[in-house]
Amino acid sequence: MLLWSLHLSVWLFQLAVYLDSFHLVKSSEPLRSCEPIRIDRCRGLGYNVTGMPNLVGNELQQEAEMQLQTFFPLIQYNCSSQLAFFLCSVYVPMCTDKVPQPIGPCRPLCESVKSRCLKVLENFGFHWPVALNCSKFPRQNNQHHMCMDGPKPKEYERSGYYHKYDRRSEVVTRVTLPPRPSIPTNSHHFGFCEKYKHSQFFYFINRTRRCAHRCSADVLFSADNKKFAENWVTVWASGCFASTLFSVLTFLADTNKSRYPERAILFLSASYNVYSIAYFIRLIAGRTEVSCHVDSQHEVSILIQEGLDNINCTIVFTLLYFSSMASAVWWLVLTFTWFLAAGLQWSHEAIMRRGTYFHMAAWALPSFQTIAILIMRVVDADELTGTCYVGNQSEKTLMGFVIVPTLIYLLLGVFFLVLGLAAMFYFRSHQEPSVHISNTNEKLEVLTVRVGIFALLFTVPATCVLAANFYEYAYRNRWMSSESTSRPNVEIFTLKIFMSLVVGITTGLWIWSSKMPQHIWKKAWRRFRTGHKKQTSPCYHFISAQEKQLIEFERPKKTKSKKEHVTSV
Known part of the structure; x- marks a missing residue:
C-alpha cells in the first residue's frame, strides 16, 4: 500500500509539472541519476533506488552508510519504530528519473521520531543533529513538494498498550505495555560491550565499531x-x-x-x-x-x-x-x-x-x-x-x-x-x-x-x-x-x-x-696506540723529503734471525 501511494504521488507531481507552464520554461536543472540502494539496512522499505547527493550533502552511498552507522546504537535501542525509515529517507532518499529533486521524509515523520528519540539522545549526552532539523522537510506530500510519510507508529507507541493475537484460540487480548526500561548506567557503550568482563570499563567506539577499555582499567x-x-x-x-x-x-x-x-x-x-x-x-x-x-x-x-x-x-x-x-x-x-x-x-x-x-x-x-x-x-x-x-x-x-x-x-x-x-x-x-x-x-x-x-x-x-x-x-x-x-x-x-x-x-x-673479539680488540688497541705515538712527533710532518729519507736510512735495521745467519754463513 505504501509503495502504491508513492507511485501515485509521483504521477500527480509529474502531471502538475506538465500543466504548469512556468516550470516548463524556467526549469533548467538536469534530471538526477538514480542508482540501486546498496546499503543493506535501507533495503525493503518501499523503494529500491536512490540518488546522490542526498539531503545532507553526501556524494556517495559509502559516505552515507558511514554516517548512518553512527545512529546504529539508537536504532538498536528502538526508541521509535519509524527511526530506521526516517534515517534512510534522509541519507538514501527516494529517486525517480522524472523528478529532479530527491524525495525525502515529511515533517510529521521527523517530528514523530524526534519526540520519541530526543530524550534518549539527551540522556546519552547528545543533541538532535542539525542535519536532521525537521523544519527542512515539507509539511505534507502534495503537488508542490513531494515527501514520504513513512510507516505509521506502532500501536503501543500511540496508546500505551498492544494487542496480542493467539492463533490457536483466535482470541485478541489487550495487554498493557510495560514501562520502558530506564537508561542504563553504562551508556558509554550502549549495551554493545556487555559480553565483556568488567564491561563498565569499556566504551563503544563508532569509528572502529569495537569496544575499547579505559587505559587505566585492570581488565x-x-x-x-x-x-x-x-x-x-x-x-x-x-x-x-x-x-x-x-x-x-x-x-x-x-x-x-x-x-x-x-x-x-x-x-x-x-x-x-x-x-x-x-x-x-x-x-x-x-x-x-x-x-x-x-x-x-x-x-x-x-x-x-x-x-x-x-x-x-x-x-x-x-x-x-x-x-x-x-x-x-x-x-x-x-x-x-x-x-x-x-x-x-x-x-x-x-x-x-x-x-x-x-x-x-x-x-x-x-x-x-x-x-x-x-x-x-x-x-x-x-x-x-x-x-x-x-x-x-x-x-x-x-x-x-x-x-x-x-x-x-x-x-x-x-x-x-x-x-x-x-x-x-x-x-x-x-x-x-x-x-x-x-x-x-x-x-x-x-x-x-x-x-x-x-x-x-x-x-x-x-x-x-x-x-x-x-x-x-x-x-x-x-x-x-x-x-x-x-x-x-x-x-x-x-x-x-x-x-x-x-x-x-x-x-x-x-x-x-x-677468540675473535680478543684478537679484534687487541688489534684495534695496537692500532690506536700506534696512531697515538705517531702524533707525538708533530715536527716530522714539516721536514723536507730528503730529511725523511735520511731518517729512514739511518734507522737501525732489523737483525737477522739465527736461522738466516746460519744460512748466510
Whole structure:
C-alpha cells in the first residue's frame, strides 16, 4: 500500500509539472541519476533506488552508510519504530528519473521520531543533529513538494498498550505495555560491550565499531602484574641491549673477520639491539604516553586500537615489529648459509657473492609486513606491558601478522638445519679415513659446528614465543567473556618476554666465547696506540723529503734471525 501511494504521488507531481507552464520554461536543472540502494539496512522499505547527493550533502552511498552507522546504537535501542525509515529517507532518499529533486521524509515523520528519540539522545549526552532539523522537510506530500510519510507508529507507541493475537484460540487480548526500561548506567557503550568482563570499563567506539577499555582499567591483568612486567622488561631489555651492542661494536671494529654463516649472527644481534631500544622508548616515555589515546567521542583515555592516533605508539610498534621479523629472517639466513657451508661445502667467497640477496630478503620482507599493518591501521596496545604491537586485541591480526609469518620462518629454518645435519653425516660416512685434514680445515669445521649449535638453540626461545602466541590466540575470547571467570596465566606472558629478549643476550655470549673479539680488540688497541705515538712527533710532518729519507736510512735495521745467519754463513 505504501509503495502504491508513492507511485501515485509521483504521477500527480509529474502531471502538475506538465500543466504548469512556468516550470516548463524556467526549469533548467538536469534530471538526477538514480542508482540501486546498496546499503543493506535501507533495503525493503518501499523503494529500491536512490540518488546522490542526498539531503545532507553526501556524494556517495559509502559516505552515507558511514554516517548512518553512527545512529546504529539508537536504532538498536528502538526508541521509535519509524527511526530506521526516517534515517534512510534522509541519507538514501527516494529517486525517480522524472523528478529532479530527491524525495525525502515529511515533517510529521521527523517530528514523530524526534519526540520519541530526543530524550534518549539527551540522556546519552547528545543533541538532535542539525542535519536532521525537521523544519527542512515539507509539511505534507502534495503537488508542490513531494515527501514520504513513512510507516505509521506502532500501536503501543500511540496508546500505551498492544494487542496480542493467539492463533490457536483466535482470541485478541489487550495487554498493557510495560514501562520502558530506564537508561542504563553504562551508556558509554550502549549495551554493545556487555559480553565483556568488567564491561563498565569499556566504551563503544563508532569509528572502529569495537569496544575499547579505559587505559587505566585492570581488565585482564592486575596493577601488580603490570608493575612486575615493567620491571621484568627493564632487566632483560638492558641485558639484551648491552650484549647486542658489544656484538655490533666487535663487528664494526673489524668487518673482515666475520664470514658467512657467522656474519648472519651479527645482523641478528643488530636486529635485537633495535628490539631492545623500542622497549627503552616505551619505558622512558611511559605507559600512558605510548599505549593510550583520548577518544573524541567519549573524551576519555582508552587503550589504543589504531596506533596511528599516537606517534609514540607508532614508533614503538615499528621498531618492535620490524626488528622481530628481521631477526626471524636473519635466523633463516643463518640456517640457510650454514646448510650451504656445512652440508654443500660452499666456500665463504661463494656464499658472500649471494650476500645481496640475503640482505634484500632480511630487510624487505619485514618492511612490507610493517607497511601493510600501518596501512590497515591494526596497530594496538598491550594491557600488560603498555607497548604497541599487532594482535594485542584482535585474534585475526595476531594470527595473520604474528603467528603465521613466525611459524613459516621457523619451519623453513628447521628444514635447512635438518638438511645440513643430514649432509654432514653423509659427508663423514663417505669420507675416506686416509684423507689428511689440515689445521685450517679443522678450525673451519669447529666454527661450522659452533654456528650450527647456536642456530639449533635459537629454536628453543622461538618455539616458546610462538607457543605463547598460540596460547593467547586460543583463550583470549574466554578471558574477555563476562560468563567466564578464567584469567590469563601471567607466568606464560613473562616467559614470552624473557624468551623474546634472551636471544640477543646469547649472541653476545656466543661471540665472547670465541677468540675473535680478543684478537679484534687487541688489534684495534695496537692500532690506536700506534696512531697515538705517531702524533707525538708533530715536527716530522714539516721536514723536507730528503730529511725523511735520511731518517729512514739511518734507522737501525732489523737483525737477522739465527736461522738466516746460519744460512748466510
